[in-house]
Amino acid sequence: MFTEIRRLRQILTTFARFGLFLYLQKLPRLRKFIPKKIKEEMSLPEGLRIALESLGPTFIKIGQLLSCRVDLFPQDIINSLSKLQDRVEPTKFEKMETTLKNELGERYKLVENINKIPIASASLSQVYRGMVLRENVVFKIKRPGTDKIVQTDFRILYQIARMVENNIKEVSWVKPTEFVQELRKNVLMETDFRKEVRNILEFRKKMNDENGILVPEVMDEFTTKNLIVMKEISGKRLYEIKDKAKRKEIAKRGSDFILKQIFKMRIFHADPHPGNILITPQDEIAFLDFGLVGRLDSVTTDILKGIILAIMERDTFYLYKLLKDIGIIGEEQTISKIENQMKSLIDEYIDKPMQDIDTREIISQTTTMLRRLHITMPTNLLLLAKTLSQLEGVARMLDPDFVLAGYLKPYLKSIYMETFFPHEIGKSTIKALRRMRDSASSIPRIIYYIQDWLDKGKLRLKIEKQEDIIKSIEGASTRISIGIITASIIIGSAFIIRGPKRLIPFGIFGFILAGIFGIWFLYRLIRYKEF
Helix, strand or coil: CHHHHHHHHHHHHHHHHHHHHHHHCCCHHHHHHCCCCCCCCCCCCHHHHHHHHHCCHHHHHHHHHHCCCCCCCCHHHHHHHHCCCCCCCCCCHHHHHHHHHHHHHHHHHHEECCCCCCCEECCCEEEEEEEECCEEEEEEEECCCHHHHHHHHHHHHHHHHHHHHHHCHHHHHHCHHHHHHHHHHHHHHHHCHHHHHHHHHHHHHHCCCCCCEECCCECHHHCECCEEEEECCCCECHHHCCCHHHHHHHHHHHHHHHHHHHHHHCEEECCCCHHHEEECCCCCEEECCCCCEEECCHHHHHHHHHHHHHHHCCCHHHHHHHHHHCCCCCCCCCHHHHHHHHHHHHHHHCCCCHHHCCHHHHHHHHHHHHHHCCCCCCHHHHHHHHHHHHHHHHHHHHCCCCCHHHHHHHHHHHHHHHCCCHHHHHHHHHHHHHHHHHHHHHHHHHHHHHHHHHHCCCCCCCCCCHHHHHHHHHHHHHHHHHHHHHHHHHHHHHHHHCCCHHHHHHHHHHHHHHHHHHHHHHHHHHHCCCC
8 A cells, every 4th residue: 555655656756857747736636645845857858758768668568659649649749758768777687597597497597607697688688698508598587576567557557547537528439438448458468478479370370472571480399378489590680781772672571561461461560660670691681679568450350441442532521430349439520621621631641642651640630530539449550550650760760761551552552442342242241230130130129228217217308499399290190190081092992982873973972072171171271370
């Protein structure tokens, strides 16, 4: 209890010092934890980055995840969070070795020549070189106590989120408590190294025939929840490559492969920054660190197809309906407002030559529009936008003339054309029929619940201008009754006329009577506007 209060005070004081003091003052129950004479040392957006770095592993990971949320934060904060350094003071080797021994048990005797100086020291783990079974390997070892720190921090953050939700209405559309729960789930997944191993194995399986690209080879028999053992990949960092022709070729090959991951493999490395890429002596491109991975699952793919189809056909209403159906547009937004902003953005770019389009600029303008309209996008689409933006940045670092839009065009065209394939049309038709079936089958249940609520007095309707409505209903009932009577007379008379001759006069009389009813009804309707 006291430990959590001390940690809460540290978190609030740090955020207050680095640019969030005014926001924290809006939370009455938390003011007492902030020193009264605190000095604000730095403002946003850089202050937020410094605060997250100084608060430790949980907050560094949160910052990295927030850097993907281009739908929630302005570009200056995203840019600052993208610089977040996941480099912290290394834990002593003796403590890390204890974890290594605990994870490997008897197999630890197979470890040789482990270098006690880490080659990387991140928030959740440290990486060491060594040998296992005469193979050069790297050991990625989780820092001791990480799980406990993460759990404690998120308990505190959840309580802060509840207060923010109740006191700061401007951010209520973000649903802070749900947002913190989602962050917690993602950070906890990163603390389980088995998930990263599954990502690596899936990549290796799907890219067997890909020449010139390397993904680490995991030594699965030595890997646990807190430890990954991989065969070492040697190579140069991107900034160490000086030859211009080689830099251009790396930009092209690397971009091709990442776009292939996204649109063909449907699983992609979602953090392709220069620190996660090596160039081997054989000029192979090696991708490292598969903790953050995006997926184009069937649902995300269908959404992406719908968005591309709507943009290509300039159908802003379809685009609005698509976003509304997946539940990311709030009730307070009007159709016309959203359509107008979408139309303005589409018109600006749809007829531009591909070589004149800056992918990062489009993503920036789109996400600014999303924030303005309080629209939050699905996580996989956000990771896709982040990856494309990051990809273009890295490629232009290697080749200033690089234009990602030109490489994107055939993939987007392929997705657009897929929507017209017979099997896609058939699949869409089946989905529509299934939705109609489900809707129809749910009607009796809905009627039952409404009847039950009415019987129990739980359903109350507030009807304005009740007398006018009753009068309109009565008028409609009268019109229907007269229509039914007139139709009955006509039908009956038609049967009588076709019967015995002696009954024909009665049939004629029926037609005359129906005619009189009809003329009288029209007269009352036109002259007095009754019924």
